[in-house]
Amino acid sequence: MNRRTFGIHGTVALSAAVFVCAAHAQPKPEVGNEPFAPFKIGEGLYYVGGTDWTSYLLTTKEGLIVIDGGDAAVGKQVVANIRTLGFDPAKVKVLVNTHEHFDHAAGLAEIKKAAPGLKFYASAADGAIIAAGGKGDPFLTGPRFEYEPLKPDVTIKDGDKVSLGGVTLTAHITGGHTKGCTTWTFPVTIAGKVRQALDLCSASVLPGYKLGKTETYPGQTADYRKSFAFWRSQPCEVFVASHGGFYGMKAKKAALESGKADAFVDPAGCKAFVDRAEAAFQAEFKKQNP
Numbered sequence: 001m002n003r004r005t006f007g008i009h010g011t012v013a014l015s016a017a018v019f020v021c022a023a024h025a026q027p028k029p030e031v032g033n034e035p036f037a038p039f040k041i042g043e044g045l046y047y048v049g050g051t052d053w054t055s056y057l058l059t060t061k062e063g064l065i066v067i068d069g070g071d072a073a074v075g076k077q078v079v080a081n082i083r084t085l086g087f088d089p090a091k092v093k094v095l096v097n098t099h100e101h102f103d104h105a106a107g108l109a110e111i112k113k114a115a116p117g118l119k120f121y122a123s124a125a126d127g128a129i130i131a132a133g134g135k136g137d138p139f140l141t142g143p144r145f146e147y148e149p150l151k152p153d154v155t156i157k158d159g160d161k162v163s164l165g166g167v168t169l170t171a172h173i174t175g176g177h178t179k180g181c182t183t184w185t186f187p188v189t190i191a192g193k194v195r196q197a198l199d200l201c202s203a204s205v206l207p208g209y210k211l212g213k214t215e216t217y218p219g220q221t222a223d224y225r226k227s228f229a230f231w232r233s234q235p236c237e238v239f240v241a242s243h244g245g246f247y248g249m250k251a252k253k254a255a256l257e258s259g260k261a262d263a264f265v266d267p268a269g270c271k272a273f274v275d276r277a278e279a280a281f282q283a284e285f286k287k288q289n290p
């Protein structure tokens with residue numbers, strides 16, 4: 001979500017068209033859910049999301065894995081993008097999610113429709129909200145933020161692993177942006193070398209979030225701090241996230257297409273992102289707790 005779409009204490013009066021959970025204000029808010037040509041990031045890893053609201057496809061010898069569904073429009077695009085890449089969407093066996101906000105979870109039901117046999121894995125806190133179609137978020141309330149529910153088949157905890165066809169994803173609960181915000185790590189081969197990919201949930205403090213003594217949800221401030229420490233502890237060699245804008249997806253894609261095979265290998269960019277997000281969090285905390 002973009003900072004300028006919310007008043008700090010005002011009522012939520014934004015259009016879905018500018019809802020972007022960016023860590024910092026973008027010069028020009030973009031919709032995020034327009035169709036975007038799918039492309040290969042590394043061996044068995046593909047971008048299948050919209051212009052900013054991301055979704056990733058992992059291919060394995062036993063079927064497909066999808067991370068995030070975008071909103072309902074992106075969810076439909078994900079299914080079409082999988083087909084465009086030459087894979088069968090019905091072969092999605094594993095579906096996971098970063099967080100319950102509609103721009104990442106509303107499209108999950110669309111993917112389930114294309115692959116009714118898949119198993120959906122989510123954290124306890126965010127999974128309960130996705131199962132309720134977006135209802136129950138402590139901050140984003142009302143019909144604008146609600147969507148077609150999808151009940152998790154499996155509830156994941158911090159450190160749990162989800163495996164399919166020799167590919168293993170590890171779930172890391174990195175709360176703050178949402179209570180059950182989940183960062184996923186997994187190995188990916190790029191330019192002949194196996195590296196750690198890290199799909200960062202979100203580090204942004206939404207305008208109106210309460211930090212310190214009064215919190216948007218109990219424990220939120222401590223969750224953010226723990227999440228920043230976790231992200232710093234990781235190699236984060238292939239940095240991706242729930243929003244393309246968090247890691248410069250479009251610029252990296254352009255570099256990849258101009259011949260830079262390891263364009264998505266960016267541990268320094270990952271650290272810089274965490275630095276910026278933590279500084280923004282600290283500034284907001286200080287403002288609210290002088």
Ligand SMILES: [Zn+2]
Nearest residue numbers: 001021101202
């Ligand atoms: Zn969000």
